[in-house]
Amino acid sequence: MVHLxxxxxxxxxxxxxxxxxxxxxxxxxxxxxxxxxxxxxTVTEILESLQTPTEQSMLSHHLIKMKDKGILKxxxxxxxxxxxxxxxxxxxxxxxxxxCSIF
Amino acid sequence: MVHLxxxxxxxxxxxxxxxxxxxxxxxxxxxxxxxxxxxxxTVTEILESLQTPTEQSMLSHHLIKMKDKGILKxxxxxxxxxxxxxxxxxxxxxxxxxxCSIF
DNA sequence: TTTAAATATGAATATATATTAAAATACTTA
DNA sequence: TAAGTATTTTAATATATATTCATATTTAAA
Numbered sequence: 446m447v448h449l450x451x452x453x454x455x456x457x458x459x460x461x462x463x464x465x466x467x468x469x470x471x472x473x474x475x476x477x478x479x480x481x482x483x484x485x486x487t488v489t490e491i492l493e494s495l496q497t498p499t500e501q502s503m504l505s506h507h508l509i510k511m512k513d514k515g516i517l518k519x520x521x522x523x524x525x526x527x528x529x530x531x532x533x534x535x536x537x538x539x540x541x542x543x544x545c546s547i548f
Numbered sequence: 549m550v551h552l553x554x555x556x557x558x559x560x561x562x563x564x565x566x567x568x569x570x571x572x573x574x575x576x577x578x579x580x581x582x583x584x585x586x587x588x589x590t591v592t593e594i595l596e597s598l599q600t601p602t603e604q605s606m607l608s609h610h611l612i613k614m615k616d617k618g619i620l621k622x623x624x625x626x627x628x629x630x631x632x633x634x635x636x637x638x639x640x641x642x643x644x645x646x647x648c649s650i651f
Numbered sequence: 652t653t654t655a656a657a658t659a660t661g662a663a664t665a666t667a668t669a670t671t672a673a674a675a676t677a678c679t680t681a
Numbered sequence: 682t683a684a685g686t687a688t689t690t691t692a693a694t695a696t697a698t699a700t701t702c703a704t705a706t707t708t709a710a711a
Binding site (some may be wrong): 446447448449450451453454457458459460461462463464465466468469470471473474476478479481483487490493494496497515526531532534535537538539541542544545546547548 | 549550552553554556557558560561562563564565566567568570571572573574576577578579581582583584586587589593596597599600618635637638640641642644645647648649650
């Protein structure tokens with residue numbers, strides 16, 4: 446019987462899994478990649494910058510999902526909504542993946 | 549129009565998203581947590597060590613999914629199958645999540 | 652004050668993933 | 682070689698997530 450050292454609770458594991466799922470989508474990852482370079486970005490700017498052709502409505506769904514999970518935040522300024530990262534340390538995910546030779 | 553610095557290809561983003569989805573499940577995260585402490589572990593050992601009550605068959609599904617995505621590897625020794633991490637650097641995910649105050 | 656632009660919402664559908672249960676396989680030992 | 686244990690496989694079903702499309706909302710500008 447193995448004894449855990451980190452001792453992460455079931456609730457915490459659930460939270461982590463939700464965040465990973467929220468990030469685990471090619472378009473959502475690309476959104477993070479864009480926000481790494483420039484922050485904040487409006488929905489329109491993100492839409493224009495995405496490599497993957499994406500419908501405006503789909504993009505909105507993606508952004509809201511990441512906002513709901515506490516990864517993104519937004520601020521409305523006139524017609525535009527400016528999205529930014531809640532915590533840039535989330536970008537370490539890319540380094541983590543790269544270090545594991547996942548890409 | 550934002551220009552990406554990391555320049556991750558669409559195929560790489562897809563691969564990363566698949567790995568994140570493979571990890572993004574509370575039980576699968578707990579399996580990683582167990583393997584951080586002791587490696588390799590047999591299916592039986594994992595089954596007995598999991599906090600979350602899990603069916604043996606369900607555990608097998610989880611293990612195979614992570615193996616398929618290149619996160620785990622296994623070796624059969626007699627009756628038992630020994631699972632271990634392909635790259636322990638994947639465990640940095642936990643640090644990444646903790647640093648972002650996700651738990 | 653109507654129109655246009657930017658974004659969000661909601662509902663319907665499609666697709667993917669998780670779960671369960673039963674059976675199959677593989678190896679070990681009696 | 683029969684029986685038992687460990688694990689995988691398969692198929693059925695349940696649930697969750699993604700996608701699409703049409704419409705709503707908000708704000709700004711003509």
